[in-house]
Amino acid sequence: MTATEMLQIIGESGQTVGDHETDLTPDELVAMYEAMVRTRGLDERMINLQRQGRIGFYVPSTGEEAAQVGSGTVLLKDDWLYPSYRMPGTLLMRGVPLRDMIANCYGNEADNCFGRQMPVHYSFAKQNIVSISSPIGTHIIQATGTAMAQKLRGTKEITAAFFGDGGTSSNDFHSGLNFAGVWKVPCLFICSNNQWAISVPIEKQTASETLAQKAVAYGMPGVRVDGNDVLAVYKAVKEAAELARSGGGPSLLELMTYRRGPHSSSDDPTRYRGNQADEWLTRDPILRFRKYLERQDLWTDKKEKEATERIKNECNALVKEIEKLPNPTTESLFTDVYANVPPHLREQYKHLVETEGEGHEPDPDAAFPL
Amino acid sequence: MAEITIVQAVNDALKEEMTRDDDVVVLGEDVGVNGGVFRCTADLHEMFGDDRVIDTPLSESGIIGAAIGMSLYGLKAVPEIQFSDFIWPAFDQITSELAKFRYRSGGQFTCPVVIRTPYGGGIRGGHYHSQSPEVYFTHTSGLVVVVPSDAYDAKGLLKAAIRSPDPVLFLEPKKIYRAPKMEVPDDDYVVEIGKAxxxxxxxxxxxxxxxxxxxxxxxxxxxxxxxxxxxxxxxxxxxxxxxxxxxxxxxxxxxxxxxxxxxxxxxxxxxxxxxxxxxxxxxxxxxxxxxxxxxxxxxxxxxxxxxxxxxxxxxxxxxxxxxx
Structure with missing residues (x-):
């Protein structure tokens, strides 16, 4: 494929189009589908909790499940990931416990980051998932650095950086891809072009015909893929990963998709795009893959119901357990700033406890604005 | 005991730490074959090769961002920003990324990068080659900020910074880079960070x-x-x-x-x-x-x-x- 054509394997009715040979077994195909269902189930539950005021913030990924799961299927255990904040599906596929993700959204004692970040800014070192950043694009060059380290150490590992269409305008998209091209590092730059950066549409983001073609200027392959087609995403990411792993250097992938929901729980997309998202309901990536599996007798209504119920029940049980846990300790405000707590922070902590005590209840009226 | 300048002290510290620890990597603009515009990285390229002494593309944000990614993985990146006046494109990477990784990840990720950069006036450098940017960084929680004033400290503090588990901004006073000279022990030593x-x-x-x-x-x-x-x-x-x-x-x-x-x-x-x-x-x-x-x-x-x-x-x- 080129940077202006678009790779597709499953058509919108679930029929195969073009080259549809896949190395995935029926079990693997079903596992991918279930991961997509789990991703949506988690998102729906978390948005619901946010609407009820039980968690402060959330970033849904509805409509982008194929991009997340297709990529997640390819990456190996030792590979490093620099995710964006809109890809819980990939994280779940890496083996991140659902409990840890929900705990992060509550930011309480169970959160592995001690509630230091807003929900969805996950860090999972065990799975080589680097701490997610809000400022757009900063992680792209960091991924290049990690891939350089992998190359210098002579490993077979690769690094993947994930970002949206808005991210391609950031300065560190440029530095990240430029450095990666020059250094020929094993890094995948995976752009989910969901066509909106909060309220700014793609045509206000770039005058390039496609985002994939930007790769040409950095001396690496650029591939445009139907991002709502999980098998096309899998195939393209796999080819890029194999190239990187064999010393062939980085690639840029543009996964064409659509952000069906709001940018975040704080955003109202009807203000800037009316009901445009409705047009994408029929192009739903889960629906499409389900039709594909049904055509091959790999999926049934009964299995669908079971999978949906399973994730719902898992979420509910975890929410029930996590919700009642207390806040992180006041002490955790002062640790991890440095490897050891320096004297001035010790003094500030001591003064805080002496003058105000340990207990500090959050402001119930606080809400994060857009 | 040898009588050396701050430039030589920095150079010696880098050589010694790169010899001691294979994970130490130097990167930046003109740090390789050219040995740095102030010669602080002289001979390193010849001694340690392309893989560990890396001439980067011209982007400060890129240099620091890449150094962060290397250090998250386990290398010890020692990037050079050619003049501290050029550090601003990397400000976001330094203040919100480098300085915050340990905290924001609950201690799961650390990136103890040591950023070396010459600062200050006295070389007829005008606005773009003379600034003293320290307070922009001393205001940033998570960063260690070190400023040596002579060759002994430059060597001992830089070696301590490279061995530190925290990210360090190492500001080198370029007005006194080459004079006066000072006697510095040949033996391995460090100067403790955090002591006046x-x-x-x-x-x-x-x-x-x-x-x-x-x-x-x-x-x-x-x-x-x-x-x-x-x-x-x-x-x-x-x-x-x-x-x-x-x-x-x-x-x-x-x-x-x-x-x-x-x-x-x-x-x-x-x-x-x-x-x-x-x-x-x-x-x-x-x-x-x-x-x-x-x-x-x-x-x-x-x-x-x-x-x-x-x-x-x-x-x-x-x-x-x-x-x-």
């Missing part, structure tokens, strides 16, 4: 200084001595974490404080020193604190000698606190 040094013991007043201003403080004390005033010079060496104990101990002894910095005065590092003394030792003070600093103007080219604090200007401040 008394450069001149005195009883009548304290001057705080760091980097290239330490020698100005020393010269001013010589002039003050002619008037019979015995000054103490406290070289801060590390700005964060600050050695508050030494500061308080010195002003408790002398009761008078002149702070000296070449960076602009308003919200300068001396403002913090003054506030700490005001909060913790106001009852021992016998005169108001005087700040000697650069002006709150951009750094000039032709009138650099007027802009930069010099011994006579410091002496005026000393005279004010001594005759209050």
């Amino acid at each position: 040094a008394v450069r001149r013991e005195g009883t009548d007043f304290t001057i705080t200084a760091y980097g290239a201003m330490v020698e100005v403080a020393m010269a001013a004390c010589e002039k003050a001595a002619e008037k019979g005033w015995n000054g103490e010079v406290l070289d801060l060496r590390t700005l964060v974490p600050l050695d508050e104990e030494s500061l308080i101990a010195s002003v408790t002894k002398t009761g008078r404080l002149v702070t000296l910095q070449e960076a602009p005065k308003f919200c300068g590092f001396s403002s913090e020193l003054s506030a700490i003394v005001a909060e913790k030792a106001i009852d021992v003070m016998e005169a108001p604190i005087k700040r000697v600093a650069g002006f709150d103007t951009p750094f000039p080219y032709t009138l650099e000698h007027v802009y930069m604090p010099h011994a006579d200007r410091v002496l005026n401040a000393i005279t004010e606190v001594m005759t209050y």
Whole structure:
């Protein structure tokens, strides 16, 4: 494929189009589908909790499940990931416990980051998932650095950086891809072009015909893929990963998709795009893959119901357990700033406890604005 | 013992640490074959090769971002920013990324990058080659900020910074890069981060200084001595974490404080020193604190000698606190 054509394997009715040979077994195909269902189930539950005021913030990924799961299927255990904040599906596929993700959204004692970040800014070192950043694009060059380290150490590992269409305008998209091209590092730059950066549409983001073609200027392959087609995403990411792993250097992938929901729980997309998202309901990536599996007798209504119920029940049980846990300790405000707590922070902590005590209840009226 | 400059001290520290630890990697603009525009990375490329001494594309944000990614993975990246005046494109990477990884990840990720960069005036460099940016970074939680004032400390502090588990901004005073020379032991040694040094013991007043201003403080004390005033010079060496104990101990002894910095005065590092003394030792003070600093103007080219604090200007401040 080129940077202006678009790779597709499953058509919108679930029929195969073009080259549809896949190395995935029926079990693997079903596992991918279930991961997509789990991703949506988690998102729906978390948005619901946010609407009820039980968690402060959330970033849904509805409509982008194929991009997340297709990529997640390819990456190996030792590979490093620099995710964006809109890809819980990939994280779940890496083996991140659902409990840890929900705990992060509550930011309480169970959160592995001690509630230091807003929900969805996950860090999972065990799975080589680097701490997610809000400022757009900063992680792209960091991924290049990690891939350089992998190359210098002579490993077979690769690094993947994930970002949206808005991210391609950031300065560190440029530095990240430029450095990666020059250094020929094993890094995948995976752009989910969901066509909106909060309220700014793609045509206000770039005058390039496609985002994939930007790769040409950095001396690496650029591939445009139907991002709502999980098998096309899998195939393209796999080819890029194999190239990187064999010393062939980085690639840029543009996964064409659509952000069906709001940018975040704080955003109202009807203000800037009316009901445009409705047009994408029929192009739903889960629906499409389900039709594909049904055509091959790999999926049934009964299995669908079971999978949906399973994730719902898992979420509910975890929410029930996590919700009642207390806040992180006041002490955790002062640790991890440095490897050891320096004297001035010790003094500030001591003064805080002496003058105000340990207990500090959050402001119930606080809400994060857009 | 060899008599060396700060440039040689930095170069020696890099060579020794790169020899000691294969994970230490140097990267930046012109650091490779050219050995750095100030020669701080001379010979490294020849000794350690392309993989560990990396000439990068021209992007400061890229250099620091890549260094972060390398260090998250386990390498010890020591990037050079050619002049600290060029550091601003990397400000986001330094303040919100580098300095915050440990905290924001609950201690799961660390990236103890050591950023070396020459700072300060005195080389006829004008606005783009003379700035003193320290307070933009001392205000940033999670960063260690170190400023050596001589060759012994430059070597010992840089080696300590490279072995530190925290990210360090290492500001090198380029005015005194090549002079004076100083005897430095050949043996491996480090200078502890977070400790100030008394450069001149005195009883009548304290001057705080760091980097290239330490020698100005020393010269001013010589002039003050002619008037019979015995000054103490406290070289801060590390700005964060600050050695508050030494500061308080010195002003408790002398009761008078002149702070000296070449960076602009308003919200300068001396403002913090003054506030700490005001909060913790106001009852021992016998005169108001005087700040000697650069002006709150951009750094000039032709009138650099007027802009930069010099011994006579410091002496005026000393005279004010001594005759209050």
